Amino acid sequence: MSASEPLLLLERDDSLPVIHGGVCTRSGASEDPEHLLGLTRLCGRLMRRSAGGMPAEEVDARIDRMGSSLGLDSGHGSTALSGSVLERSYDDFMRLFEQILVAPGLAEDELERLKRETLAELTEILDSDQQLAQRWFLRSLFAGHAYGRTVIGSEKTLQAIGVADVRRCYERHFTRQNLVFSFAGAVDRDRVERASRAIWEALPEGGPATPPPEEPSAPKGRRLVFVDKPERTQTQILIGGLGTHPSDADHFALLVANTVFGGTFTARLTQEVRAKRGWSYGAYSSLGYDRRRQAFSMWTFPKAEDAAACMALELEMLTDWWQRGITAEELDWAKRYLAQSQAFSCDTAAKRLGLVLDELTSDLPKGHYDRFVASVGDVTLEQANRAIQSRISLDDLTIVVVGTHGAIGDGVRKVIPELAGDRVVPFDTE
């Protein structure tokens, strides 16, 4: 990237009078200080609400009047302020964007209001067993690492955040060096460049890009966290460990192997858990990544009475996958599926833009998606099976269950061989 030019991505598509896009920072909540967790997310939301020093009500009304949407997506490695707008309002949209990025008011009373709203959101999460499972899974698997820390914050850290902290966060993340402008839709390059440059030129240069966090390491041993919630007829189960990052040489090999294991509707996990036994409405495994390796995880949600049996089956299947690998026939099928279905990753301008943005913000190898089909095609059976054994650990597993402990806790614990750690947490523990 040249320091004299904004980094701008554009995918033109005139089929509909709509434009999608916004800006993305190449840094995120990983940088929030331990005692100020939730800061980056709060900062982005406050910027939106106080564009150009306007009252939040006026900003909201302008967004609606234009026929637009504008939201914040805050992750560990990046923060995106983006939305959609009717083509006729694009210039107004970009003027508002400029006010958000260049001259946010960051007023204290609005910050305090936003903090109260965020605390209410934290309370709402208690209603979602699925979100509780994810929260505890990441917190346990990445304990001590940036990826284990909450992006939204906690009551204590949110209360500690002041306007000065938000302003420092704004000045750190929203700089020329750190921003990517990206747009898709019915707009030409001149128009996008003009508007983006006006914003970019008004921003400070900023410091160099932040390096990614250190490589995570999984906790040793098999560790169960039982999130105890009364009156559950069903359980949420997450089992997993670390996966791969696309920059790892064996990433595609593990991707293919996971596709066989739990990546599609006809994969082993779905067939055994759902199709044959009817134990769970969904049964999948997935590989996540950020700027570093994220989690490999298996997700099921059986009824309470089936939780222990389902857990036992999943562990047995995981062991079998690890020990015996996948077959040549399965490999061929998974490669065909991944190559063919790639068409849906890039069938719209906004999706194509998303792939390029993903490469930039997740530190993917350049051309990762251009080579996707070829890279999948190159995976051999030996590579796929070696990737399972080298990347997936049967010994180090994080297991999270959300359910009613008094009813099923003992049964679940008994079916996990060689359990090294076992704790029960009330579901409303922050």
Added chain:
Amino acid sequence: MPIQTAHSPSSLGSLVERLNQGRPELQQLAYVGQTQFGPKLRIERFRMGNGLSILLVEEHAAPTVAYHTWFKVGSRNERPGKTGIAHLFEHLMFNETEGLAAGEFDRQLEELGAESNASTWLDWTHYDIAIPSAGFERVVELEAERMNHLVLRTPQVESEKEVVMNERRYRVEDDVEGALSELLWSTAFELHPYRWPTIGWMSDIESFDVDDCNTFYRTFYAPNNATLVVVGDVVAERALRKLQDAYGGYTPAPIPDPPSVREPEQRGEKRLEVTKLTPTWKLNIGYHSPALHHADHLPLSVLSEVLFGGRSSRLLKTLVRDLELASDVRASLSPLADPGLFEIFVSAREGVTAERLLEVVDAELDRVLAEPITDDELLRATARIELSLLQGLTNNEGKASTIGFYEVVLGNPIAGFERLAALSSLRPDDLTVVARRYLTRASRTVILVRPQTPSEPGPEDDDEDDGDEPITTPRLMGVRA
């Protein structure tokens, strides 16, 4: 560079004549006509001799095709004791057929790189497959196979019943909002089949057997009860020929009319208070609302945006921002073939009761009657609706879903655009009129949810799992998470 193929009606008429040569009557296609779909696309409509409706849009911007099959059967076609069969059946449609072993249907789709899903609601069942265009012809064969050659056996039915019961636990039993919505609809409606949940009562799901499923299949899954919507990178001649080959052998069936039940006018507010394991009070309100075809539906949907759409809407501003009483405020106007509900959901902040939320909601709704909607509010609401429609059309899947939905519910695949065009003629007074007509306290049902903390025992007569007072959830049920 997108390539648009321009067909004139006369060229398609000639094409159909050519395709029909030598074919039996059931396979004969009739070209019904073309309709503009948005500024750049056209829908070509055909009808096969066996009654199968086909809506085709050639769109070559991406090498993919959306292949959607809609059946005019939903939970409204069920009867008490057999609730949930339409949804269970939708699950079973992914099973064994005469030509495909169990699991083979999905396996072959995945080999083609296809993404498949299905959903059932009150008025319809919808199967959608997104395919790279090279796999189009095989997908036609697979879809046609299951329309007429499904094999139902006890082990698969029993296993799928377990899956659906788990889906119900996920969406209703362990989900506060799902349980509330179910309770709201079953309380608001007394006679109409919309009163029971699309997913069905648990006891009904448990009781289904192979005979029930076969009866349902033979009654409703026939070509004359189906509409195919094909959008994407296909060429009309090749696509139509393939459809004739695949579906032309099927015979139409006598399809029972949907039950014609007129819900009696509600003449007094219904109010319930229940206790749930949830951290804060919740409020759910349902006002009886017009059917999608009714002239009042559009102004009421705009009023819904004015009141509840976006952060600048009246209720979000008042409840979330100004008074800080709520953390979540939403509303939806049901788009149904028969009159449904205008549903409001509010989740309170800690320490705020549902009674207090209701006071504020009522005050705001009273204000609509007393003070007209401003031109600016109307402008904001219509702009949001326009954006929402266009956002739904960015890919072939979205276009096919929009076309199919309006075709099945209204018989008009371009109704979305027609509603959009009609927005400009709406005046603030039109919204006041529908507010006065529908948002009346006598016609509403109110559910107040008292939070139960973990240490508190729930009341013995909790509403959940009460066989005498079943709960209902007419929300969209997707088959695959």
